[in-house]
Amino acid sequence: MEQKLKYSCDPNSPASEGYGSRMLVADNDSVLDWRDYFDHHTLPLSRRNPAKWPHYQPNYREVVAEYSDQMTFLAQRLLGLISESLGLPSSCIEEAVGEFYQNITVSYYPPCPQPDLTLGLQSHSDMGAVTLLIQDNVEGLRVFKDGEWITVRPLRDGILVLLADQTEIITNGKYRSCQHRALTNAERARLSVATFHDPAKTRKVFPAFEPPIYHEVMYGDYVSSWYTKGPEGKRIIDALLIKY
Numbered sequence: 589m590e591q592k593l594k595y596s597c598d599p600n601s602p603a604s605e606g607y608g609s610r611m612l613v614a615d616n617d618s619v620l621d622w623r624d625y626f627d628h629h630t631l632p633l634s635r636r637n638p639a640k641w642p643h644y645q646p647n648y649r650e651v652v653a654e655y656s657d658q659m660t661f662l663a664q665r666l667l668g669l670i671s672e673s674l675g676l677p678s679s680c681i682e683e684a685v686g687e688f689y690q691n692i693t694v695s696y697y698p699p700c701p702q703p704d705l706t707l708g709l710q711s712h713s714d715m716g717a718v719t720l721l722i723q724d725n726v727e728g729l730r731v732f733k734d735g736e737w738i739t740v741r742p743l744r745d746g747i748l749v750l751l752a753d754q755t756e757i758i759t760n761g762k763y764r765s766c767q768h769r770a771l772t773n774a775e776r777a778r779l780s781v782a783t784f785h786d787p788a789k790t791r792k793v794f795p796a797f798e799p800p801i802y803h804e805v806m807y808g809d810y811v812s813s814w815y816t817k818g819p820e821g822k823r824i825i826d827a828l829l830i831k832y
């Protein structure tokens with residue numbers, strides 16, 4: 589506990605770096621998740637301060653930095669392939685996102701004595717462009733597809749790609765962000781590591797196709813709505829739909 593408090597994040601500031609357990613800002617957090625997390629700010633380098641990361645594994649900070657590089661490379665490649673699949677230049681989505689703001693969040697879901705009463709993490713889609721997730725061998729993640737919650741079976745050495753809301757906006761809904769949630773279980777703790785790739789808060793994001801089905805949005809405004817209203821599935825992106 590002492591170590592956790594030493595690295596604790598600011599509970600009043602969304603997605604602040606360090607150790608925490610709330611997804612939304614404290615005042616608006618009516619749903620509490622059964623989860624502890626540690627958030628690392630890894631990119632751009634101007635945000636990176638390894639002194640704020642744990643150091644009790646001697647090479648922990650080097651491993652996080654190397655992991656950040658590898659995930660960046662993979663995210664760039666994926667956004668390039670998605671762009672090409674839509675007949676766009678391969679750099680199109682990456683350019684629309686701009687410089688990556690990358691966070692690496694390690695989530696720990698302790699065993700929960702009454703798993704039917706709470707979620708590990710409430711239903712949401714991620715806000716940014718693309719999330720790359722690794723998990724241990726304990727099932728818990730569910731994705732919402734065709735009206736049903738589907739279990740994502742953990743794959744050894746597999747990296748799960750979760751498309752996020754800004755990619756849905758940029759592709760004008762041709763690619764959908766993934767609605768997901770995490771369940772708890774009574775017996776085993778679960779661990780996952782999510783690497784988020786987001787635009788800068790000042791970035792204006794808009795569809796690359798005509799006619800647009802989403803309004804343009806300043807990413808910082810999107811993030812504020814998400815944290816203050818709560819994601820509740822995909823309602824933040826749904827609110828940007830243009831009604832023709």
Ligand SMILES: O=C(O)CCC(=O)C(=O)O
Pocket residue numbers: 693695709714721723728729768769770779780782
């Ligand atoms: O722990 C998981 O499997 C999901 C984590 C997640 O969705 C998130 O941090 O946004």
Ligand SMILES: [Fe+2]
Pocket residue numbers: 712713714768
């Ligand atoms: Fe997520």
